Amino acid sequence: MKDRTAIAGIGQTPFAKSLPETELELALAAIRAALEDAGIGAWEVDGFASFTMEPNVEVEIARNLGCGDVTFWSQVGYGGGAACATIGHAAMAVATGRASVVVAWRARKRGAATSRPWANVPDRVAGPAQWSRPFGLLRPVDEIAMLTRRYMHEYGATRAHANRSPRAMMFAKPLDRDTYMAGRWISEPLCIYDNCLESDGAVAAVIVSADRARDCPQPPALIHAAAQGMNAQLQTMTNYHSTDPLTGPGWACATALWRDADVGPRDVQVAQLYDAFSPLVLLSLEAYGFCKRGDAPGFTDNGALGPGGRLPVNTSGAGMSEAYVHGFNLVAEGVRQIRGTSTSQVDGAEVSLVTSGEGVPTSALLLTADR
Amino acid sequence: MSAGSLLPDPAPYEAPFWEWCAEGELRVQQCRNCGVLRFPPRPGCASCESVDATWVRLSGKGRIWSFVIAHPPLLPAYEALAPYPVVVVELDEDRTLRMVGNVVDGTEAAIDLPVEVTFEEVGEMTLPRWRARTT
Numbered sequence: 001m002k003d004r005t006a007i008a009g010i011g012q013t014p015f016a017k018s019l020p021e022t023e024l025e026l027a028l029a030a031i032r033a034a035l036e037d038a039g040i041g042a043w044e045v046d047g048f049a050s051f052t053m054e055p056n057v058e059v060e061i062a063r064n065l066g067c068g069d070v071t072f073w074s075q076v077g078y079g080g081g082a083a084c085a086t087i088g089h090a091a092m093a094v095a096t097g098r099a100s101v102v103v104a105w106r107a108r109k110r111g112a113a114t115s116r117p118w119a120n121v122p123d124r125v126a127g128p129a130q131w132s133r134p135f136g137l138l139r140p141v142d143e144i145a146m147l148t149r150r151y152m153h154e155y156g157a158t159r160a161h162a163n164r165s166p167r168a169m170m171f172a173k174p175l176d177r178d179t180y181m182a183g184r185w186i187s188e189p190l191c192i193y194d195n196c197l198e199s200d201g202a203v204a205a206v207i208v209s210a211d212r213a214r215d216c217p218q219p220p221a222l223i224h225a226a227a228q229g230m231n232a233q234l235q236t237m238t239n240y241h242s243t244d245p246l247t248g249p250g251w252a253c254a255t256a257l258w259r260d261a262d263v264g265p266r267d268v269q270v271a272q273l274y275d276a277f278s279p280l281v282l283l284s285l286e287a288y289g290f291c292k293r294g295d296a297p298g299f300t301d302n303g304a305l306g307p308g309g310r311l312p313v314n315t316s317g318a319g320m321s322e323a324y325v326h327g328f329n330l331v332a333e334g335v336r337q338i339r340g341t342s343t344s345q346v347d348g349a350e351v352s353l354v355t356s357g358e359g360v361p362t363s364a365l366l367l368t369a370d371r
Numbered sequence: 372m373s374a375g376s377l378l379p380d381p382a383p384y385e386a387p388f389w390e391w392c393a394e395g396e397l398r399v400q401q402c403r404n405c406g407v408l409r410f411p412p413r414p415g416c417a418s419c420e421s422v423d424a425t426w427v428r429l430s431g432k433g434r435i436w437s438f439v440i441a442h443p444p445l446l447p448a449y450e451a452l453a454p455y456p457v458v459v460v461e462l463d464e465d466r467t468l469r470m471v472g473n474v475v476d477g478t479e480a481a482i483d484l485p486v487e488v489t490f491e492e493v494g495e496m497t498l499p500r501w502r503a504r505t506t
Contacts, residue, residue, distance in 0.1 A: 123376075125378070131411050133377045136457050139441075185440070185442040186442055232417075
């Protein structure tokens with residue numbers, strides 16, 4: 001599959017705390033923008049890939065978009081772990097001839113406090129949640145804070161640095177260290193600034209063969225490798241029952257990703273690391289091989305992840321500062337870095353890594369320039 | 372935590388854990404074939420693939436593996452108690468036997484703090500709780 005497919009188009013809606021459009025309208029707007037970016041008409045779309053949590057089903061997208069016969073569709077589970085996997089599924093469909101133009105997307109309205117999934121649960125909890133929620137471990141932030149406290153205990157990290165990319169929803173709200181340190185607690189050791197934004201918005205990508213992408217208006221972002229992974233004995237989010245809970249699904253995904261790639265972690269010039277919660281960035285730095293286990297806090301010193309650092313990370317602001325679209329906005333930014341059009345462009349970036357959520361069955365994407 | 376608290380809705384293979392709690396015993400599954408202890412309960416053994424298991428009583432002793440202190444926003448029944456600690460206890464019998472829970476004797480949560488199980492009725496269920504121990 002290596003280098004046989006490419007992302008030829010990306011599109012997105014505005015991101016905001018509250019948008020008036022329905023999720024269907026947001027999805028269609030992002031997909032139309034991505035198709036226009038690719039120079040491809042809706043009637044050519046014959047495949048779809050999205051999330052099991054996506055509110056818009058393929059049949060509604062297809063008939064509202066104006067597609068013809070559709071011959072491939074796929075939905076990936078586990079929320080924030082799915083974004084890169086949708087691209088991977090699309091690439092497999094194109095590489096195997098199941099479809100020729102696949103649209104991957106995510107649309108969601110999660111800006112309103114009333115839309116929080118953890119606040120809308122029945123009083124009786126079944127499945128894995130019965131072992132944690134009755135005891136007051138209610139929210140995703142609590143579940144990740146538990147791993148964070150253990151990480152801090154084992155490796156001596158203090159509270160992680162906040163993402164400071166001045167863009168998108170947080171464009172006019174720079175965050176300095178003092179403000180971060182004064183942020184109110186949500187689940188100690190994590191404060192308000194360790195959490196991603198609650199946003200409305202949609203993002204889409206168009207996947208075609210590499211040959212077709214070379215005829216499209218934008219420079220292709222080749223899909224060099226795409227992988228999914230979950231580790232042995234993983235329990236989603238409350239991953240406390242494996243032998244070593246600090247070695248999570250990202251490690252399994254990274255093994256599969258690098259196995260298929262001609263390049264390694266040292267060749268990556270820019271990375272979009274899924275950041276629903278700040279410590280996931282540290283875990284991903286270790287999982288994908290940028291540093292050894294326990295060394296991530298030191299790796300981030302001296303602005304290493306910032307502009308001009310040794311590994312610029314989350315250059316659009318990502319989930320913490322741009323918008324939280326279940327990590328799909330990270331895919332779009334990974335493409336912009338290959339095109340050379342990011343607002344925090346890494347000069348000459350030819351190898352661009354995108355990861356999805358650590359802590360859940362996850363996925364990753366390695367995009368390369370066509371040179 | 373009582374009125375408005377979340378309570379478990381166990382599957383048949385999970386229910387014995389809660390039923391033993393009501394008897395004042397902390398029990399987990401043990402594979403009859405290979406002897407491996409497992410928690411949370413599952414319909415099969417991940418070590419040997421056997422589906423034959425029994426429920427064995429643990430000492431109820433362990434240490435705090437990690438903890439958080441939850442602050443609002445939370446569900447109303449929990450927000451009334453906030454900020455409150457939630458702990459993960461690693462049981463003495465096996466390091467993969469880790470249970471989420473609460474320390475109820477007022478001891479401040481700390482990693483490696485030795486704890487032992489106690490039980491509390493909450494609505495129609497009995498939940499395991501934890502208190503500091505000296506032995």
